Amino acid sequence: MPEQDDCSTEELIEGMDAVHAGICAGQRELFRFIAHADFIGAWWDCGARDLAHWLSMRYGISHWKANRWIAAAHALEGLALISQAFSSGELSIDKVVELTRFATPETEARLIAWAQRVSCAAIRRRGDLAARHSIEDTRDARADALVALASARLASDADADRVTVVVHAQLEGLLWGTWDASWKMVR
Numbered sequence: 065m066p067e068q069d070d071c072s073t074e075e076l077i078e079g080m081d082a083v084h085a086g087i088c089a090g091q092r093e094l095f096r097f098i099a100h101a102d103f104i105g106a107w108w109d110c111g112a113r114d115l116a117h118w119l120s121m122r123y124g125i126s127h128w129k130a131n132r133w134i135a136a137a138h139a140l141e142g143l144a145l146i147s148q149a150f151s152s153g154e155l156s157i158d159k160v161v162e163l164t165r166f167a168t169p170e171t172e173a174r175l176i177a178w179a180q181r182v183s184c185a186a187i188r189r190r191g192d193l194a195a196r197h198s199i200e201d202t203r204d205a206r207a208d209a210l211v212a213l214a215s216a217r218l219a220s221d222a223d224a225d226r227v228t229v230v231v232h233a234q235l236e237g238l239l240w241g242t243w244d245a246s247w248k249m250v251r
Contacts, residue, residue: 085153
């Protein structure tokens with residue numbers, strides 16, 4: 065390749081595209097290593113509390129980004145088309161990290177074509193929407209489980225109309241899985 069100052073605009077763009085594809089291939093390989101490091105617990109003897117903490121310390125990235133990389137690394141194991149698009153440079157690391165939040169083997173081909181036409185922000189919004197729906201589904205399943213538990217208890221009581229269960233939970237606890245509920249029996 066000619067020196068950057070001596071190349072045409074077309075050669076410059078081709079050079080940039082080639083370097084970008086190489087970077088993406090390297091990042092895909094990094095994600096393979098991350099998934100394996102998580103599998104074997106590579107961080108255990110390094111003073112880190114988990115892989116995300118270890119990646120944050122080792123590569124100087126935020127804990128949030130490290131968690132996203134880990135999730136994407138694992139998701140890519142089941143998303144062959146997105147993995148290939150990442151390796152070839154068709155999709156950037158940012159788009160892949162967001163896509164893997166909601167892509168499935170059944171939807172990935174369509175999502176790749178869509179992701180190539182939209183911004184990372186559009187993909188992130190769709191991921192956030194999918195996560196919100198997942199949280200709502202989980203919340204509904206916790207509520208259904210509570211109703212089933214209360215129903216089972218009340219079924220053994222001779223006077224089932226005498227008890228009401230009230231559950232109080234913080235929204236943040238519901239979102240992150242650490243909740244503190246108080247139970248109040250009303251007679």
